[in-house]
Amino acid sequence: MNTPLEANHRSVRQTLLIDADDTLWENNVYFERAIASFISYLDHRIHTAEEVRGHLNRVEHATIAAQGYGLHSFRKSLITCFEQLTDQPITQEKHDRIVSFAQSIADQEIELLPNVDATLADLATRHRIIMVTKGNTEEQQDKLRRSGLAPHFSAVEVLPEKHTDAYLSLASHHACEAACTWMIGNSPRSDINPALAAGLHAIFIPHDFTWVLEHEVVNQPPPGQTLLELPTFADLTQYF
Numbered sequence: 598m599n600t601p602l603e604a605n606h607r608s609v610r611q612t613l614l615i616d617a618d619d620t621l622w623e624n625n626v627y628f629e630r631a632i633a634s635f636i637s638y639l640d641h642r643i644h645t646a647e648e649v650r651g652h653l654n655r656v657e658h659a660t661i662a663a664q665g666y667g668l669h670s671f672r673k674s675l676i677t678c679f680e681q682l683t684d685q686p687i688t689q690e691k692h693d694r695i696v697s698f699a700q701s702i703a704d705q706e707i708e709l710l711p712n713v714d715a716t717l718a719d720l721a722t723r724h725r726i727i728m729v730t731k732g733n734t735e736e737q738q739d740k741l742r743r744s745g746l747a748p749h750f751s752a753v754e755v756l757p758e759k760h761t762d763a764y765l766s767l768a769s770h771h772a773c774e775a776a777c778t779w780m781i782g783n784s785p786r787s788d789i790n791p792a793l794a795a796g797l798h799a800i801f802i803p804h805d806f807t808w809v810l811e812h813e814v815v816n817q818p819p820p821g822q823t824l825l826e827l828p829t830f831a832d833l834t835q836y837f
């Protein structure tokens with residue numbers, strides 16, 4: 598997938614659009630833990646853990662379509678999934694217990710991925726850096742504040758969904774020249790493919806625990822655009 602760069606971009610100011618969850622800090626692993634607790638609490642007599650997980654994925658897909666991303670949607674999905682897979686009405690006690698699985702995510706300290714702070718500090722001396730994340734605005738802004746990374750960014754965009762049109766309007770709003778604008782992130786579905794379709798370059802930094810709803814085959818870049826896959830965030834400084 599890697600296309601060799603003809604020159605590195607350290608000397609020419611680029612615009613780097615950078616994803617947050619599972620690119621700058623851990624995120625999905627907390628959801629995986631909460632879901633594991635939920636499945637073992639549900640302890641379904643007929644459905645296997647994999648079947649419960651499959652059902653939860655479908656419920657989440659529907660909840661997100663109706664309510665957007667964020668913890669409130671996740672909480673709702675767990676409750677809906679529980680109600681659909683059990684015949685008994687949900688008691689207050691069970692409701693509270695299920696809500697506590699989602700709450701455990703909100704209570705997490707921000708865990709930055711390795712060398713993220715130093716890498717951003719270095720990149721920000723040469724380039725314009727814009728955070729482009731999706732989800733609930735308040736939750737994402739709160740994570741950014743707690744991460745201590747905010748001073749590295751010249752702008753922050755929290756989008757309801759990261760699709761091609763969202764990238765086109767963001768690029769126009771921030772006057773990004775496609776030839777020197779790069780989207781950097783861990784999600785083929787939200788970071789890489791729609792950014793390539795919007796005419797931008799892209800850098801894919803895979804994370805071992807990327808959310809299953811973000812999985813997609815990574816597209817080949819159209820002619821004239823570059824797609825790189827890097828093992829770690831710190832590798833960005835070799836190119837920028």
Ligand SMILES: [Mg+2]
Nearest residue numbers: 616618619783
């Ligand atoms: Mg991400």
